[in-house]
Amino acid sequence: MSYVLNDPAAFADESTDGFVAAHRSLVRRVPGGVARTTAVPEGHVAVVIGGGSGHYPAFGGLVGAGLADAAVLGNVFASPSAQQIYTVAKAVATEAGVLLSYGNYAGDVLNFDQAEQRLIAEGIPTRTVRVTDDIYSASSDERQKRRGIAGDLAVFRAAAWAAEQGLDLDAVAAVAARANERTRSMGVAFSGCTLPGATEPLFTVPEGQMAVGMGIHGEPGIGVQPLPTAKQLGELFVEALLAELPDGVTSVDGARLAVILNGLGSVKAEELFVIYATVSTELERAGATIVDPEVGEYATSFEMAGVSLTLLWLDDELESAWTAPAYAPAYRKGAVATGDTELLTDDDAAAETETIAAAATPEAAEAGRTARDVIVAIRDMIDREADELGRLDSIAGDGDHGIGMKRGTVAAARAAEAAADAGAGAGTVLALAGDAWADKAGGTSGALWGLALRAAGDVIGDTEAPSAHTVAEAVEAARAGIQNFGKAVVGDKTLVDSLVPFSDGLTARANEGAALAVAWAGAADDATRAAAATADLLPRMGRARPHMEKSLGTPDPGAISLALAMHAAASVLNHTTAQKEES
Incomplete structure (x- = not known):
């Protein structure tokens, strides 16, 4: 557990502030994260990495x-x-473009893809390389579905080396993809x-046992087996990883390997040296032949007691990347050679602000207040249900759905109140609330709720x-936006399973002539x-997919939270209708 914290909701931001304060000569704060204090050289591709905190x-x-x-x-x-x-x-982009690289998780994919589209639309060449190194999260035939764990380091090193050689964006992406x-x-x-701030771990491992194939977000392991000796664990690691050779590698004998033995926190x-x-x-x-092995902490999960082993099968170019100097x-x-480079400060990347326009009519402004x-x-509903939503999510996922929804709805409500106070209509209220929700919640649910509210x-x-x-x-537009972007369909066990019936039910009742409050309440049911x-x-x-059997018998937390949200909205619409009838 975390012993040192103030407000759990502010943990990630406060940790980042302290990190920057401790490394002012190397990093600066920019909206959304951190960047080098030195500018990216002209003509060089900017390498941007990222993911959740923790x-x-x-x-x-x-x-x-x-x-x-x-x-x-992101948040924790x-x-x-x-x-x-x-x-x-944007804070580091050059005319040569930007390479985005991150671990392959559903929420990261949704949000990085949206950002990539926006950057390209503004004329900034952008490419993406997702890290998919975890062999236990999907079969070799579905390697593109694997999640990224400590192998991030190997891919980031390759991408950064290629960029510093002055290669163009396509070439940088190709080197990173090969890594x-x-x-x-x-x-x-x-x-x-x-x-x-939580009192219970996201998952537990039985005494004397070891979870195999767990993720770095608190996802439980794929399987459990008796706790081995350090020697047996080292043998297990090597046997499993040597059983799957990358394309183009025909033999272990004679291969050159970069090795990362990673501690996950505790x-x-x-102990790592004993395993190594x-x-x-x-x-x-x-x-x-082992080349420059790394033994330490490179991708952790708070105080999780765990270890991972990563092998990067080197070729000449990847070996140059792996052994190149680095200073972070x-x-x-x-x-690392230093020269006359431009030093940047936190003030060099300011956040954009948006002006709120008043609604066209008093009726539209009233609709804004209802929104x-x-x-x-x-x-308020999410605040009451956050713990239960987190419990549902922890059964097969990482347990943060309630926390993420809480962060998102708090930010959305704050934005909605500011917009309504400025006299905005319902369209602006919903759009700004969606942007705030997506920005503060992060994750899959944040991206989808933000997209849905803006579309509506x-x-x-x-x-x-x-x-x-x-x-x-409007609800149908939200449904279409979520499905077009997230690609989920009914039956995938996501919020789409409750959103589609809600949208269909609302449309059917509206077509039958039902008033909005009545149609909405029925659709919420x-x-x-x-x-x-x-x-x-x-x-x-999503993250629950590798643990699908564990979720059988438990409803999807995203579908549940959407249904609860629709009932909360129904209460407001019923109350508004009653007030109008009384007046």
Whole structure:
């Protein structure tokens, strides 16, 4: 557990502030994360990495010469928002473009893809390389679905080296992608981790047992087996990783390997060295040559007691990248040349602000206040249900759904209140609430709720009070946006399983002539029934997918939270209707 904290909700921001204060000569604060204090040289590709907080030294500790130019830092165990990614990338972008690289998790994919599209639309060439090194998270036939763990370091090193050679964006992306294709990792855990402010770990490991194939966000292992000796663990690591050779590698004998033995938080250096003694012996016995091994903490999970082993199968170019000098707050190798470079400060990347325009009519402004009340009601509901949503999420996921929803709804309500106070219509209230939700919540749910609210706001607009038909069209636009971007369909065990019945039910009732409050309440009931039925489904997307059997019998937390939110909104609409009838 975390013993040192103030407000758990502010933990990530306060940690970043302290990190920057401790390394002012190397990193500066930019909106959404950190960047080098030196400017990216003209004509060089900027390498931007990122992910959720709680994994130090990933990701901020890997910003520096020979490594990343900037890191986007999301909330604890939650992907950064698209806005954060965009602002960090803009802070370091050059005319040569930006390479984005991160671990392959659903929320990160959604948010980084949105940011990439926005950067490209503004004329900034952008490419992405996702890290997929965890062999236990998907089969070799579905390597593109694997998640990224400590292999991030190998891929980031390759990308940064290529950029510092002055290669163009396509070439930098190609080197990073080749590093990813030749990187394999697996991890084990002896205990779970606990989020700041929480009293219970996200998962537990039975006494005398070891979880195999766990993630770095508190996801439980794929399997459990008796706790081995250090020698047996080292042999297990090597045997599993040598069983899957990358494409183009025909034999272990004669191969050159970069090796990363990573501690996840509570396993100390001396213990890692005991394991590494076996790892090095076994690899050399198989005929491999180890090049510049790294033994330490590179991708952690708070106080999780766990270890992972990563192998990068080197070629000449990747070996040059792996052995090149680097100087970052948490990773240093060799001697980095220094020269006359421009030093930047925190003030060199200011956040953008948005002016709120008043609604076109008094009726539209009244609709804006109703939209505000809906967002506030959803916030209050999530505040009451956050612990239960987190419990549901911890069964097969990482347990942060309630926390993420709470962060998102608090920010959304604050933005909605400011917009409504300025006289904005419902369209602007919903759009700004969605942007704030996505920015502060991060993760998959943050991205999807933000997208949905903005899509709905675009349909409703600010010129008049929306009818039931217009609101149904807005919800349908939100549904289409979520499915088009997130790719989930009914049956995947996601919030889509309750959103689609809600949208269909609302549209059907509006077409039958029902008033908005009546149509919405009925559709909310449809969503609730559909959300409960997800208990019988196996997840086909997201972090719960590798643990699908564990989630059987438990409803999807995203579907449940959406249904609860729709009922909270129904209460507001019923109350508003009653007030109008009384007047």
